[in-house]
Amino acid sequence: MRIFISTGEVSGDLQGALLIAALQRQVVAAGLELEIVALGGEKMAAAGAHLLGNTSSIGSMGLFESLPYVLPTIQVQRKAIAHLKENPPDLVVLIDYMTPNLGIGTYLRKHMPQVPVVYYIAPQEWVWSVSLRNTSRIVSFTDKLLAIFSEEARYYQENGAKVSWVGHPLVDRMENAPSREAARESLGIAPEQIAIALLPASRRQELKYLLPVIFQAAQNIQAKLPEVHFWIPLSLEIYRESLEKAIQRYNLRATVVSGQQQEVMAAADLAITKSGTVNLELALLNVPQVVTYRLHPVTAWIARNILKGSIPFASPTNLVVMREIVPEFLQERATPENLTQAAMELLLNPSLKEQTLTDYDQMRQCLGEVGVCDRAAEEILQMIPDNAMFVI
Incomplete structure (x- = not known):
């Protein structure tokens, strides 16, 4: 099985690493093999991902603040899409990192609709959204959204997403x-x-x-x-x-x-x-x-x-x-x-x-019970088409 994971910044690298560890545990227990290619950071690489690009320091908050990162973001997004064209995965997991992941998700829905897309830790549109434009885009290309906050789950479900609330991964950490x-x-x-x-x-x-x-x-x-x-x-x-x-x-x-x-x-x-x-x-x-x-x-x-x-x-x-x-x-x-x-x-x-x-x-x-990462990994593995009967 091949999974592509896309995230950025320090927090995304941490959450990605925790998820990869859970995915590896479950795959090994089932006697299967898993290859993970990712945009992420050193923690994800240490957990077993092959990095296409290190995005842990590519990120900002705000309009002016984002200007130095426009070109690096476009470059890493293009690199990811080029890899996906040449090496179609069985499934894609997007973790936060809204601007690059909106581009990757939109591309996948248009050109590779057969590849399931899971959004784990969706952008906090439920907190700061001034319109439903980005929310609608996220919902349009996401086959399953794994929410870490209950309010996040409610918001995206009300706006048409198929949602599972798994809890916050820091509970496990x-x-x-x-x-x-x-x-x-x-x-x-x-x-x-x-x-x-x-x-x-x-x-x-x-x-x-x-x-x-x-x-x-x-x-x-x-x-x-x-x-x-x-x-x-x-x-x-x-x-x-x-x-x-x-x-x-x-x-x-x-x-x-x-x-x-x-x-x-x-x-x-x-x-x-x-x-x-x-x-x-x-x-x-x-x-x-x-x-x-x-x-x-x-x-x-x-x-x-x-x-x-x-x-x-x-x-x-x-x-x-x-x-x-x-x-x-x-x-x-x-x-x-x-x-x-x-x-x-x-x-x-x-x-x-x-x-x-x-x-x-x-x-x-309000953060859920221990076992968050395993619950998220189980939901993800069950989305892989050839693995529909996967049982944990």
């Missing part, structure tokens, strides 16, 4: 997460030391728009709590130099860590973080967090005034329950002062921290 004590021992953090994780960037644009705000807040906290130490896990190795220069510039007591992101998060008393999948990881590890995000001011103005877009929340942690259970500061409210105040309250107010942990418990109930 957190099964093997280290305890706070084990993580601190691994990193050499003393039990009494205040450790704060800083997670400013998984996209290059975030180094420009978020890093200064988050690092200035860290500097403010350091002035108030001299015993604090900051830990910064690398999302991509290419960001190391920028982060280390910023640490010197802001005179932070901080350590950059590679390959131990989960340990850093598990060990932390608090995280100051960009909005994204990492917010759910922190919540599942019971780490209080302050969330922020900024776009280019012109992008934000266009979204508000021309596209008339609005979002209830940016952080997935809040979106899951549709209320603010972690403080988030967006655009004009994303200031060092606001981040500092929210962080200090979470660090010094035990009742506020306790309420956060209680809210995390409620959120966790």
Whole structure:
């Protein structure tokens, strides 16, 4: 069996790797062979995929922010389509990564309608869509949509997609997460030391728009709590130099860590973080967090005034329950002062921290049961035409 998987950015690479591992487990158990070709990143390659292109650093959020990635995105999309022409797969899995995957999905429906297309972790049109145009395109070429959020499932089903809600794959990933004590021992953090994780960037644009705000807040906290130490896990190795220069510039007591992101998060008393999948990881590890995000001011103005877009929340942690259970500061409210105040309250107010942990418990109930990746893999394998009688 041959499966083609297309995704991008750091989070897509992680989700793709978790899915590939589940697919391999089930195929081996059934005595079958599976070849996976993909657009993705190093984690997917390590899980067994042959990469056509590394897309983990090709991605952005916003209009102006996307301009440097237009040409790389077109190139990787064309490379994928050329491969599909020459090597028709038994099935295609698309994971998030909306712009390239819209092009790939549309091509498949027009030129290779016999190849089933599964969209796993569909673009969050249910959160920020200003029209149904992209939703309709997704539904038109998708044979099965595997939703990770219940609201996502409802939205796409109401708009004509065939949907299965499988739950969020991070539920599986957190099964093997280290305890706070084990993580601190691994990193050499003393039990009494205040450790704060800083997670400013998984996209290059975030180094420009978020890093200064988050690092200035860290500097403010350091002035108030001299015993604090900051830990910064690398999302991509290419960001190391920028982060280390910023640490010197802001005179932070901080350590950059590679390959131990989960340990850093598990060990932390608090995280100051960009909005994204990492917010759910922190919540599942019971780490209080302050969330922020900024776009280019012109992008934000266009979204508000021309596209008339609005979002209830940016952080997935809040979106899951549709209320603010972690403080988030967006655009004009994303200031060092606001981040500092929210962080200090979470660090010094035990009742506020306790309420956060209680809210995390409620959120966790909305993410599904363990076995998400296996359920997704089973749904995918059953879509392969010559494998209609595949039984797990």
